[in-house]
Amino acid sequence: MSLLVIGCGKMGGALVSRWASNTEISITIADPFLDAAPAGTATVRGPADLKGKIFDNCVIAVKPQLIADVVPSYLPFISESACVFSIAAGFSIDSLTKIVGKRPIIRMMPNLPAEIGKGVTGYFGNPEASPGDDELAKLLTESIGLSLQVLQEEDLDKVTAVAGSGTGYAFEIIRCWIQAAESIGLSADTSREVVLATIGGAVDLASVKSNSIEHLRNSVTSPNGTTAAGLAELRKDESMEKLIKATVDAALSRAIELR
Numbered sequence: 001m002s003l004l005v006i007g008c009g010k011m012g013g014a015l016v017s018r019w020a021s022n023t024e025i026s027i028t029i030a031d032p033f034l035d036a037a038p039a040g041t042a043t044v045r046g047p048a049d050l051k052g053k054i055f056d057n058c059v060i061a062v063k064p065q066l067i068a069d070v071v072p073s074y075l076p077f078i079s080e081s082a083c084v085f086s087i088a089a090g091f092s093i094d095s096l097t098k099i100v101g102k103r104p105i106i107r108m109m110p111n112l113p114a115e116i117g118k119g120v121t122g123y124f125g126n127p128e129a130s131p132g133d134d135e136l137a138k139l140l141t142e143s144i145g146l147s148l149q150v151l152q153e154e155d156l157d158k159v160t161a162v163a164g165s166g167t168g169y170a171f172e173i174i175r176c177w178i179q180a181a182e183s184i185g186l187s188a189d190t191s192r193e194v195v196l197a198t199i200g201g202a203v204d205l206a207s208v209k210s211n212s213i214e215h216l217r218n219s220v221t222s223p224n225g226t227t228a229a230g231l232a233e234l235r236k237d238e239s240m241e242k243l244i245k246a247t248v249d250a251a252l253s254r255a256i257e258l259r
């Protein structure tokens with residue numbers, strides 16, 4: 001199967017590297033500004049370099065505001081039955097249809113840990129997408145981490161608000177935690193190492209246990225102990241609960257505005 005990937009920046013580059021090393025797909029990247037192509041892929045600078053080529057499918061990975069200008073010039077180089085995959089945030093299937101015509105379209109919303117195979121990607125296809133197109137979406141998304149087919153397009157905004165933007169929330173929480181570790185006298189390097197290992201350990205443990213997260217929290221909290229003292233602060237007035245809810249709500253509202 002041949003795949004044309006239009007645009008290869010931060011996200012496209014992360015995906016293509018994983019696909020090139022974990023699938024049998026033959027990948028050609030079209031990006032006029034790309035310095036070094038990921039191993040196992042071919043690169044072209046623009047449509048003029050594609051004469052005589054027809055690709056089975058394509059992936060749109062340019063910024064949303066470039067899609068209308070850039071994508072039409074590549075359409076002559078994809079097969080009539082090609083499925084158009086798009087990772088462009090907030091660019092709906094209706095808007096994509098206006099540009100690529102009525103054909104199979106599958107939107108995929110990955111997040112950046114896809115770069116190391118630990119992404120979370122929601123995907124949704126239009127009625128034109130065949131079971132074979134869905135299978136390909138599954139292969140592309142599973143090779144970059146956790147894959148989730150959502151039942152309606154609006155759900156992609158929910159996945160974006162929780163997971164797509166979630167990497168940013170996680171980094172901010174980690175930053176505050178490291179800052180607190182430094183404030184009580186641990187060195188910057190130790191603070192970073194200890195906080196990352198603590199969060200990583202908790203995530204890994206929760207992933208292999210079937211207990212609820214509340215149960216796991218209680219199981220590490222002895223009455224009147226240090227964890228209880230810390231959690232009393234963390235849970236005071238439910239302020240963190242409210243803050244995280246407001247964070248996800250704000251991202252969802254913005255995703256809806258961008259539709």
Ligand SMILES: NC(=O)c1ccc[n+]([C@@H]2O[C@H](COP(=O)([O-])OP(=O)(O)OC[C@H]3O[C@@H](n4cnc5c(N)ncnc54)[C@H](OP(=O)(O)O)[C@@H]3O)[C@@H](O)[C@H]2O)c1
Nearest residue numbers: 007008009010011012030031033061062063064087088089
């Ligand atoms: N970053 C994320 O975490 C993330 C998550 C989910 C979805 N996305 C989506 O992924 C898409 C790309 O985002 P990104 O963060 O990867 O942006 P990016 O780093 O700016 O990547 C876009 C790439 O397209 C290239 N490009 C510009 N003009 C082109 C043309 N005429 N033909 C082909 N390629 C061209 C850009 O080159 P120049 O840099 O030289 O302009 C760049 O390499 C966006 O639609 C975004 O919504 C991103």
